[in-house]
Amino acid sequence: MSTAITTDLAAYAVQARFADLPDAVRREARRSLLNIVGCVLGGARHAGVDAAHAALAPFTGAASATLMGRGDKSDPLHAALINGLASSVYSFDDTHEQAVVHPSGPVAAPALALAEIHPVSGETLLLAFALGVELECRLCKSLTVPPAKGSLAWSGTGITGPLGAAIAAGRMLGFDMPTMRTAMGIALAQSAGFRAMHGSLCTPMMAAQASQTGLRAAFLARAGFTSSPAALEGRYGYLSVFSESPDLDALAGDLGSRWEILRNTYKPYPCGIVIHPIIDACLHLRADHAADAIAAVDIQASPGTMALCNNRNPKDELQAHVSLHHWAAVCFIRGTARIEDMDTETAVRDPALMAFQDKVQATLDPALSSDAAVVTIRMHDGSHHTCRIDHCIGSAQRPMTDDELAAKFAAMATPVLGAGRTQGLLELCRGVETLADAGDLARAAA
Amino acid sequence: MSTAITTDLAAYAVQARFADLPDAVRREARRSLLNIVGCVLGGARHAGVDAAHAALAPFTGAASATLMGRGDKSDPLHAALINGLASSVYSFDDTHEQAVVHPSGPVAAPALALAEIHPVSGETLLLAFALGVELECRLCKSLTVPPAKGSLAWSGTGITGPLGAAIAAGRMLGFDMPTMRTAMGIALAQSAGFRAMHGSLCTPMMAAQASQTGLRAAFLARAGFTSSPAALEGRYGYLSVFSESPDLDALAGDLGSRWEILRNTYKPYPCGIVIHPIIDACLHLRADHAADAIAAVDIQASPGTMALCNNRNPKDELQAHVSLHHWAAVCFIRGTARIEDMDTETAVRDPALMAFQDKVQATLDPALSSDAAVVTIRMHDGSHHTCRIDHCIGSAQRPMTDDELAAKFAAMATPVLGAGRTQGLLELCRGVETLADAGDLARAAA
Numbered sequence: 001m002s003t004a005i006t007t008d009l010a011a012y013a014v015q016a017r018f019a020d021l022p023d024a025v026r027r028e029a030r031r032s033l034l035n036i037v038g039c040v041l042g043g044a045r046h047a048g049v050d051a052a053h054a055a056l057a058p059f060t061g062a063a064s065a066t067l068m069g070r071g072d073k074s075d076p077l078h079a080a081l082i083n084g085l086a087s088s089v090y091s092f093d094d095t096h097e098q099a100v101v102h103p104s105g106p107v108a109a110p111a112l113a114l115a116e117i118h119p120v121s122g123e124t125l126l127l128a129f130a131l132g133v134e135l136e137c138r139l140c141k142s143l144t145v146p147p148a149k150g151s152l153a154w155s156g157t158g159i160t161g162p163l164g165a166a167i168a169a170g171r172m173l174g175f176d177m178p179t180m181r182t183a184m185g186i187a188l189a190q191s192a193g194f195r196a197m198h199g200s201l202c203t204p205m206m207a208a209q210a211s212q213t214g215l216r217a218a219f220l221a222r223a224g225f226t227s228s229p230a231a232l233e234g235r236y237g238y239l240s241v242f243s244e245s246p247d248l249d250a251l252a253g254d255l256g257s258r259w260e261i262l263r264n265t266y267k268p269y270p271c272g273i274v275i276h277p278i279i280d281a282c283l284h285l286r287a288d289h290a291a292d293a294i295a296a297v298d299i300q301a302s303p304g305t306m307a308l309c310n311n312r313n314p315k316d317e318l319q320a321h322v323s324l325h326h327w328a329a330v331c332f333i334r335g336t337a338r339i340e341d342m343d344t345e346t347a348v349r350d351p352a353l354m355a356f357q358d359k360v361q362a363t364l365d366p367a368l369s370s371d372a373a374v375v376t377i378r379m380h381d382g383s384h385h386t387c388r389i390d391h392c393i394g395s396a397q398r399p400m401t402d403d404e405l406a407a408k409f410a411a412m413a414t415p416v417l418g419a420g421r422t423q424g425l426l427e428l429c430r431g432v433e434t435l436a437d438a439g440d441l442a443r444a445a446a
Numbered sequence: 447m448s449t450a451i452t453t454d455l456a457a458y459a460v461q462a463r464f465a466d467l468p469d470a471v472r473r474e475a476r477r478s479l480l481n482i483v484g485c486v487l488g489g490a491r492h493a494g495v496d497a498a499h500a501a502l503a504p505f506t507g508a509a510s511a512t513l514m515g516r517g518d519k520s521d522p523l524h525a526a527l528i529n530g531l532a533s534s535v536y537s538f539d540d541t542h543e544q545a546v547v548h549p550s551g552p553v554a555a556p557a558l559a560l561a562e563i564h565p566v567s568g569e570t571l572l573l574a575f576a577l578g579v580e581l582e583c584r585l586c587k588s589l590t591v592p593p594a595k596g597s598l599a600w601s602g603t604g605i606t607g608p609l610g611a612a613i614a615a616g617r618m619l620g621f622d623m624p625t626m627r628t629a630m631g632i633a634l635a636q637s638a639g640f641r642a643m644h645g646s647l648c649t650p651m652m653a654a655q656a657s658q659t660g661l662r663a664a665f666l667a668r669a670g671f672t673s674s675p676a677a678l679e680g681r682y683g684y685l686s687v688f689s690e691s692p693d694l695d696a697l698a699g700d701l702g703s704r705w706e707i708l709r710n711t712y713k714p715y716p717c718g719i720v721i722h723p724i725i726d727a728c729l730h731l732r733a734d735h736a737a738d739a740i741a742a743v744d745i746q747a748s749p750g751t752m753a754l755c756n757n758r759n760p761k762d763e764l765q766a767h768v769s770l771h772h773w774a775a776v777c778f779i780r781g782t783a784r785i786e787d788m789d790t791e792t793a794v795r796d797p798a799l800m801a802f803q804d805k806v807q808a809t810l811d812p813a814l815s816s817d818a819a820v821v822t823i824r825m826h827d828g829s830h831h832t833c834r835i836d837h838c839i840g841s842a843q844r845p846m847t848d849d850e851l852a853a854k855f856a857a858m859a860t861p862v863l864g865a866g867r868t869q870g871l872l873e874l875c876r877g878v879e880t881l882a883d884a885g886d887l888a889r890a891a892a
Contacts, residue, residue, distance in 0.1 A: 048671065055669030056662065059507040059521040075505040153682035158635075189604075189648045190655055192638035196683035200672040202635045209636055216502065223501030225494065226646040226764065236599035237642035318672065 005252045006232045009135060010181035012255045013167045018127040018433070025259050026433070029130035032094060034429035035266045035405055036104035037068070037112075037445060039093045042339065042412030043086035044069025048201040048318075052208070053082055065113040068445040069416040076113040077212050077219075080165070084109035084211030088157070088204035090339055091321045092270035092412075097263035097396035099140035099156055100273075100304070104264070105207040106161030107132035110215035111168045112442040120172050122435030128171035130261060136164030137260035142251035143243040150243035152307060158193020158206030159242055165214020166221075173218055178229075185227025186217035188238045198272075198308065199319040266405060268394045269337040272322045274305040277373035277392035282331030284387045285377055291332040296378045297360045299324065302368040310362050313354065316344045328375075329356035339412075371395035417445070451698045452678045455581060456627035458701045459613045464573040464879070471705050472879070475576040478540060480875035481712045481851055482550035483514070483558075485539045487891060488785065488858030489532035490515025494647040494764075498654070499528055511559040514891040515862040522559040523658050523665075526611070530555035530657030534603070534650035536785055537767045538716035538858075543709035543842035545586035545602055546719075546750070550710070551653040552607030553578035556661035557614045558888040566618050568881030574617035576707060582610030583706035588697035589689040596689035598753060604639020604652030605688055611660020612667075619664055624675075631673030632663035634684045644718075644754065645765040712851060714840045715783040718768045720751040723819035723838035728777030730833045731823055737778040737802065742824045745770065745808040750816040756808050759800065762790045774821075775802035785858075817841035863891070 021029070043049060044067070053067070061075035067082050074082070087093055087105030094104050111129050120128075140160040144150040166187035170180045190213045193206040221227070232238045232251075239246040269279050278299055301310070305324060314323040320342040330341045333352050341347050365374065376386040391397035400408070406426060413422040425444045432441060467475070489495060490513070499513070507521035513528050520528070533539055533551030540550050557575050566574075586606040590596040612633035616626045636659045639652040667673070678684045678697075685692040715725050724745055747756070751770060760769040766788040776787045779798050787793050811820065822832040837843035846854070852872060859868040871890045878887060 051670045052666060055665045055671065056523075059523045059665075061505040061507050061521075075507075077502075077505045151687060153687050185643070185646070186648055186651070189640065189643050189651070190638045192636045194635065194682055194684060194687045196674045196677060196680035196686075197631070197635050198674075198682075200631070200674050202632055202671075202673045205632070205635070205671075219501045219505075220498060224497045225501065225648075225651075227648045228642045228644075228646050231642060234642035236640055236644075238640060240642075241597060241599050241640045 003233060004230065005248060006181055006184060006230055008252050010184055011177050013131050013135065013171060014175060014177050014180050016127070016131055016256060018123050020256060021127065021130060022259070025130060025261060026126065028261050028264060029126055029133070030430060030432060031402070031405060032104045032133060032261065032264050033108060033126070033129055033432060034409060034426065035094055036087050036108045037425070037429055038409035038412045039090070039105070040083050040087045040109070041069040041416045041445060042092060043089040044416060046086065046089045048089050048204065049082060049086050052085055065116045066442045066446045068442060071446060076117050077216055079113040080110040080211040080215045081208045083113065085204050085208035088207035090270040091272060092267050092339070094264050094266050095273045096137045096140065096260060097265055098145045099137060101137060101140035101156035101160055102207060103133045103136045103164060106157065106210035106214065107136065107164040107168045109211040110165045111172060114169050114172050114215060115438040116442050118172060119437050119439055122432045122438045124172060125438035126433045128168040131171055132164035132168030133264065134259060134261045135167050136160045137263070138251050139163055141260060142247045145247065145250065148243055148247035148250065149245040153194050154242060155193030155195055155206045158210060159191040161207060161210025162187035162191045162214040162217065165211050166217040169215050169218035170221065173222060175221070179221050181229055182225065182227045183218045183221035185231035186220050186225060187214045188231045189227065190217070195308070198322045199314070201318065263396055265394050265396055266400045268400060268404065268408065270339045270342065271327055272309045274302060274370045275309050275324045275327050276394060277371055277389040278324050278375060279327055279331055279337045280389045280392045281373055281375035281387040282328050283335065283337070285375060285385060286332050286335050289377060289379070289385060291356065293379050294332060294359060294377050295380045297328055297332070298376045298378065299328065299360065299362040300365040300368065300374040301362045302370045302372060303364060303366055304370040305373070306362065306364045312357055314348055316348055317342045320348045324362055325357040325360045326353065328360045329353040332356060449679060450676065451694060452627055452630060452676055454698050456630055457623050459577050459581065459617060460621060460623050460626050462573070462577055462702060464569050466702060467573065467576060468705070470708060471576060472572065474707050474710060475572055475579070476876060476878060477848070477851055478550045478579060478707065478710050479554055479572070479575055479878060480855060480872065481540055482533050482554045483871070483875055483891060484855035484858045485536070485551070486529050486532045486555070487515040487862045488538060489535040490862060492532065492535045494535050494650065495528060495532050498531055511562045512888040512892045514888060517892060522563050523662055525559040526556040526657040526661045527654045529559065531650050531654035534653035536716040537718060538713050538785070540710050540712050541719045542583045542586065542706060543711055544591045545583060547583060547586035547602035547606055548653060549579045549582045549610060552603065552656035552660065553582065553610040553614045555657040556611045557618060560615050560618050560661060561884040562888050564618060565883050565885055568884045569879045570618060571884035572879045574614040577617055578610035578614030579710065580705060580707045581613050582606045583709070584697050585609055587706060588693045591693065591696065594689055594693035594696065595691040599640050600688060601639030601641055601652045604656060605637040607653060607656025608633035608637045608659040608663065611657050612663040615661045615664035616667065619668060621667070625667050627675055628671065628673045629664045629667035631675070631677035632666050632671060633660045634677045635673065636663070641754070644768045645760070647764060709842055711840050711842055712846045714846060714850065714854065716785045716788065717773055718755045720748060720816045721755050721770045721773050722840060723817055723835040724770050724821060725773050725777055725783045726835045726838045727819055727821035727833040728774050729781065729783070731821060731831060732778050732781050735823060735825070735831065739825050740778060740805060740823050741826045743774055743806045744822045744824065745774065745806065746811040746814065746820040747808045748814040748816045748818060749810060749812055751819070752808065752810045758803055760794055762794055763788045766794045770808055771803040771806045772799065774806045775799045778802060
């Protein structure tokens with residue numbers, strides 16, 4: 001590994017061939033793409049997506065790219081923004097096992113929009129998507145995952161998504177190394193986002209912004225715009241501002257042989273992923289114990305869970321995304337953990353759910369990993385019952401099966417497309433690398 | 447001062463009245479606006495602006511806002527981007543005396559674009575502009591100027607410009623406090639940029655990006671998008687990621703009585719401001735000493751100068767912006783320091799200028815402020831001569847006069863507009879608060 005990391009990564013991104021992707025990588029790329037297309041459709045009609053589209057549509061250009069699930073088209077930069085926003089608005093997307101990044105939205109949204117104005121094969125799309133996700137995950141890992149040291153305050157998706165988007169777009173546009181490196185630099189220089197925004201629409205906007213920023217960076221680079229050739233490693237560069245001590249090997253070591261995309265995981269529940277082991281445990285306990293028999297729910301939670309989701313009494317859906325108390329209440333009262341269980345009117349303000357949260361208490365167990373939790377219910381009769389989850393459903397150790405992913409996809413897409421078109425789109429995603437024109441995928445999700 | 451700083455600043459931004467602005471503040475706001483309009487026109491036909499426009503024009507919306515100096519219109523978000531880029535592309539804009547931020551471009555570009563689709567009076571425009579610049583400068587000061595501690599690696603303009611833009615746009619749109627606070631939060635969450643980009647078009651793009659980001663944030667807030675109400679001070683918020691130890695009093699103390707806009711300064715030379723005292727000294731020495739009699743040029747430079755501009759042998763115009771060696775050579779060989787003195791072909795690659803740089807050596811003097819320098823020339827005859835500049839022309843202690851600003855404006859605008867229209871636009875800027883429709887100003891700069 002040289003010290004010219006930006007150049008090394010750009011060279012890799014333009015040289016890697018589809019034939020070089022191991023079967024497992026192709027499979028995980030397909031699963032990631034399928035999952036995120038479902039998430040875009042599931043979020044397409046969210047009020048926050050409506051608001052962003054209404055705000056910006058007056059300033060958009062010629063309609064050439066699909067606003068998936070909205071029955072409309074726009075210019076590809078706006079489509080990247082809106083589809084990126086929809087992909088993330090329910091926090092139902094995907095997460096790298098180690099780095100807290102939701103990688104697929106900021107790569108898929110611009111890649112699919114670009115495919116409609118710049119036709120490429122399905123194989124090219126899937127390769128570009130896999131490379132974008134791979135380098136986005138590597139970058140995020142290099143910032144904060146030990147031995148790296150960095151601040152959890154940054155939004156991993158916000159600050160690494162633009163790189164993934166630029167790489168996917170640049171690869172689809174057939175960039176040479178210098179142009180790819182320029183696009184990467186432009187995207188890195190515009191990377192932004194911090195976690196104080198959790199609970200507001202600015203959090204899914206980080207995926208949206210990343211989608212658009214990276215695609216725009218590719219358009220700028222193609223037109224001759226310039227950037228630093230050492231955007232990552234240069235003095236006063238990206239790595240210096242976003243990490244106290246970046247892990248360069250995690251970023252640029254073993255390119256083509258170590259695959260971070262294999263560590264991508266998919267959310268079975270539409271909320272902050274660090275709440276998921278608590279949901280697993282609560283649903284398990286609820287099977288045998290009625291909510292009204294419970295006096296208290298004591299939760300031992302991981303450091304990540306406590307830092308991000310120890311938020312009692314959310315006021316609306318977006319705050320509920322990151323409230324472990326809300327979801328514990330949902331599990332015990334309703335026995336479910338679905339999108340409709342965080343609707344502001346019918347769930348977040350449901351008096352029964354609000355009241356139950358008073359029984360829920362979370363404490364830190366520093367030894368727990370972020371996919372683990374221990375939930376103990378103390379009953380009115382004096383008994384207590386404990387469920388320990390070491391690896392929640394959807395984690396790298398207990399990955400969602402293809403069938404579970406298909407069911408999740410169908411649950412999100414069917415209300416928008418109907419059963420027949422949903423099944424057709426599912427097949428397109430599963431066979432994406434056989435498509436002659438990858439734009440068919442976005443158009444089928446109109 | 448409360449701990450709800452985002453709320454306090456939003457409340458101030460919506461409540462301040464034009465009648466509350468002291469005369470000196472109105473005057474400095476007019477001078478800032480006049481200077482930056484000149485800079486936009488001076489940069490309007492730069493190849494980097496052409497490249498950005500060519501890259502993105504295919505995706506722009508209905509033409510309603512002027513691309514100043516380009517004889518064209520576009521949608522207001524693209525106009526904010528392109529005019530913001532032009533304002534900064536020659537590094538000829540303005541700088542706060544203490545915080546290294548170039549405040550006016552990211553505020554004027556969106557404000558003028560917005561004025562064309564949302565008519566306001568000149569008084570409203572000038573008030574909105576003054577408030578945007580003021581809060582942008584306060585924010586930048588709060589991050590790095592002692593007693594604050596923060597990293598110089600961040601681009602002050604990139605990370606604080608979006609706030610200034612959002613505040614100006616929100617004020618012009620007549621926002622109430624909560625909507626203004628939301629717009630500020632969206633803009634803060636999308637703030638980005640670091641200094642490794644110096645020497646590339648990504649540096650002026652930071653002003654451009656800030657212009658567009660802030661205006662877009664206002665449009666999103668108007669449509670009901672949401673943000674954290676504590677974007678600045680919240681846990682994992684803006685202040686926590688951009689400063690090790692922010693100075694909250696610099697940010698939010700004495701609103702309406704202390705005015706940072708009075709510390710704005712204007713560049714007499716089109717290059718990094720920390721080179722300016724060196725140029726003053728070199729031009730002074732050059733008046734009495736011919737270049738070919740000089741054996742060596744020894745420069746004692748401030749920490750800021752050494753950190754940002756100790757760059758010998760730039761390769762192109764953008765690198766020349768931040769090369770003290772280039773400008774020392776220009777001063778001694780040509781006796782000038784103009785835009786044409788950094789043209790890539792006729793100046794940066796001029797063999798005489800390149801050769802002279804070998805004689806130039808800079809060393810750090812930690813005691814020098816960034817507007818100070820000491821230049822000693824050692825002659826072939828063994829004699830030596832020293833010029834010490836304590837405060838360079840254009841610094842807060844030696845501000846450019848109104849006549850000097852008018853001459854700078856004319857030098858930039860005349861090649862684009864001709865002498866007659868240049869004079870007319872100058873008068874519009876000088877009397878901006880008397881305009882019934884502030885959009886006249888942008889249209890007069892078409």
